[in-house]
Amino acid sequence: MAIQWFPGHMHLTRKAIAERIAEIDVVIELLDARLPGSSANPMLAELTGHKPGLKVLNKQDLADPGRTALWLAHYNAQPATRAIGLDASQTAPARQLIEACRQLAPQRGGSMAKPMRVLICGIPNVGKSTLINTLVGTRKAKTGDEAGVTKLEQRIVLADGFYLWDTPGMLWPRIIVAQSGYNLAASGAIGRNAFDEELVALELLGYLKRHYAGLLEARFKLDAVAGLGDEELLEAIGRQRGALLGKGRVNLQKAAEIVMNEFRSASLGRITLETPEEFGQWLAAGQLL
Numbered sequence: 001m002a003i004q005w006f007p008g009h010m011h012l013t014r015k016a017i018a019e020r021i022a023e024i025d026v027v028i029e030l031l032d033a034r035l036p037g038s039s040a041n042p043m044l045a046e047l048t049g050h051k052p053g054l055k056v057l058n059k060q061d062l063a064d065p066g067r068t069a070l071w072l073a074h075y076n077a078q079p080a081t082r083a084i085g086l087d088a089s090q091t092a093p094a095r096q097l098i099e100a101c102r103q104l105a106p107q108r109g110g111s112m113a114k115p116m117r118v119l120i121c122g123i124p125n126v127g128k129s130t131l132i133n134t135l136v137g138t139r140k141a142k143t144g145d146e147a148g149v150t151k152l153e154q155r156i157v158l159a160d161g162f163y164l165w166d167t168p169g170m171l172w173p174r175i176i177v178a179q180s181g182y183n184l185a186a187s188g189a190i191g192r193n194a195f196d197e198e199l200v201a202l203e204l205l206g207y208l209k210r211h212y213a214g215l216l217e218a219r220f221k222l223d224a225v226a227g228l229g230d231e232e233l234l235e236a237i238g239r240q241r242g243a244l245l246g247k248g249r250v251n252l253q254k255a256a257e258i259v260m261n262e263f264r265s266a267s268l269g270r271i272t273l274e275t276p277e278e279f280g281q282w283l284a285a286g287q288l289l
């Protein structure tokens with residue numbers, strides 16, 4: 001049972017981006033560093049064509065640093081693409097963003113150059129508002145009372161001659177492989193009532209058991225989790241946390257919530273649910289939805 005999620009008003013976003021794209025120099029796509037492949041929207045690549053692209057791996061504080069490095073190298077090897085990692089604890093991310101955009105479009109945005117026009121996109125919950133607020137705050141601090149945002153245009157002046165536009169409308173994830181649906185659900189990017197939490201927790205545990213067994217064992221005080229079936233593991237976690245229904249039965253729903261919450265908050269540790277290689281394999285395996 002795959003997760004699907006494609007609210008109807010996506011076509012409005014498509015139209016709005018298509019109308020604006022001609023005048024944009026660089027497209028910033030905010031990705032979730034824990035699931036960069038799955039949190040991308042393939043529609044964006046179709047719409048932005050050959051425009052230079054900056055991939056921002058956000059929430060890098062929650063992600064596995066070694067895997068973030070793999071993803072950054074993966075994107076940096078692509079033509080007309082650069083990638084940087086960010087997280088909400090950074091108080092001044094503007095310098096990094098500006099620097100990366102200037103490398104992508106060197107003829108723009110310098111003091112004597114034509115203005116740089118940048119569009120920022122990202123699926124819900126990836127941290128776009130947080131980043132924009134930080135950028136606006138930085139600019140406000142620099143320029144006194146001048147507001148950094150023109151509300152009507154959703155335009156932020158990042159530096160002289162350097163303009164950032166927020167994406168009009170919503171860019172929902174477009175799920176093209178089954179595993180992406182599970183990873184998006186685990187990350188919190190999909191509304192709770194669009195999926196079965198127990199199923200998503202079981203998928204998550206299956207992956208963590210293979211790649212982050214040590215973190216599961218440490219957090220839930222379990223031994224040899226690799227030898228347990230996914231359901232056995234969920235039960236063991238529920239029992240360990242006292243999520244019981246009576247007569248010794250485990251409340252699997254509650255156990256699933258515990259697993260998801262502790263993954264999302266990184267209480268389990270810094271985890272990334274896919275590598276560039278794995279994501280490529282999912283695409284190639286023909287599991288396209």
Ligand code: GDP
Nearest residue numbers: 058059060086087088124125126127128129130
């Ligand atoms: P938006 O829907 O893309 O605008 O996402 P928000 O900016 O509202 O962020 C969604 C959630 O992620 C909020 O709870 C933020 O506090 C959190 N968040 C955003 N950026 C980061 C980050 O870099 N690290 C962590 N740990 N949390 C973040």
